[in-house]
Amino acid sequence: MTSSALPTTTVSAEDFAEVAVGMRQAWPVSDSALAELRACLAPCRFRKRHLLIREGAALGKAYFLNRGMTRSYWIVDGQEVTTSFSTEGGLVFSMDELYYGLASQEYVETVEPVEAFAITVDDLRRLTCGNLELTNWMRVIHQNEYRRIHRSHKEQLTLPARERYEAFAAQFPSVCRRARLTDIASYLGITSSTLSRIRAK
Amino acid sequence: MTSSALPTTTVSAEDFAEVAVGMRQAWPVSDSALAELRACLAPCRFRKRHLLIREGAALGKAYFLNRGMTRSYWIVDGQEVTTSFSTEGGLVFSMDELYYGLASQEYVETVEPVEAFAITVDDLRRLTCGNLELTNWMRVIHQNEYRRIHRSHKEQLTLPARERYEAFAAQFPSVCRRARLTDIASYLGITSSTLSRIRAK
């Protein structure tokens, strides 16, 4: 074990259990690989509207979400453009930081109070590039993200605003209830006025 | 070595050299891993407008492109929606087939005469899930695709048609010259009439 930073409080196997179950839905990871990962985690909490990742910075952390929701967005000439939401069981990280050693291009903020396990991107990179099981697990994470955005992009190209919203609401009912109208609108590529009118029926 | 099908004609190290160079741009793969991969390849050629992958079918092959270009698309109520182009050095495959054992949801057709190395999806899956170097290499392939579509989606949400076209032309000048106007238009989510007018300046 060569954990490089963080763990001040250790995460118990019990606390980690839920994360483990979630991970195994993506790829069968052995107990020993999970134990290695667990040793690198530190529990943490954040209030609503806290920035976990910010553009132009390399904060060097990633988060396994246990409770709460986050939102990733770009700022494109002053406008926030929401690109994804993550909820319980999700892994929040900046690909730029994790793989390219760059500052993030996106922001990630908590939309609700969040409970999570933090890991340094160095540890996460070491584990997910050096261990076959975890490398495969991480590949599945990327695959899933790819499929989500691929689908979303397809819908963007083929469906009118109302149907995009309906598809979103059907696929992510929980997110749809918990997120602000404004953020959902920017995720769908429409204005909040339009989404408000759509919802008004 | 447990190659499962295909190789009637073996691919020589010389013929494979170009592919190897391309692969190493994504991830440092050792000679031995590359040799294992090479043993599973079969050279092949296709005329223009040949369907390499078709919706609802599991043809069971993936292709390393040496020469020529392909186009991936969905058919959404009768309309073709182009989702990507692949050129020399690219790997063409259906994620549904490769990882989910499903029939493909997309079509991939050759846009030009194509020279490629074919591999069965079974071999590709075995190699890219079972060998740490190749698993990492494949993860980078997914990452890159993810970033492309992420960017493209962002542009879809923030730029007007003309600027999307300009960004596309700047990022993929070769594709922009080689692909039909119609296909580029559908990739950008605009009609061919609109793209024609944009080009007319």
Add this chain to the structure above:
DNA sequence: GTTTTCTTTTGCCCTATGTCAAAAAATCAT
């Protein structure tokens, strides 16, 4: 080289959605 087929261009009109702004409602802080 002619004919056929496929692709691009162009014109005209139309609608989904954007823009801007102000009022109403909800949420937050004290």
Add this chain to the structure above:
DNA sequence: ATGATTTTTTGACATAGGGCAAAAGAAAAC
């Protein structure tokens, strides 16, 4: 609770880009 702030709703108007169809041009087939 009460006022301050943020978010959502609603209205009036503007426009980018779609739909359709015909003509022009290019490529493929014979």
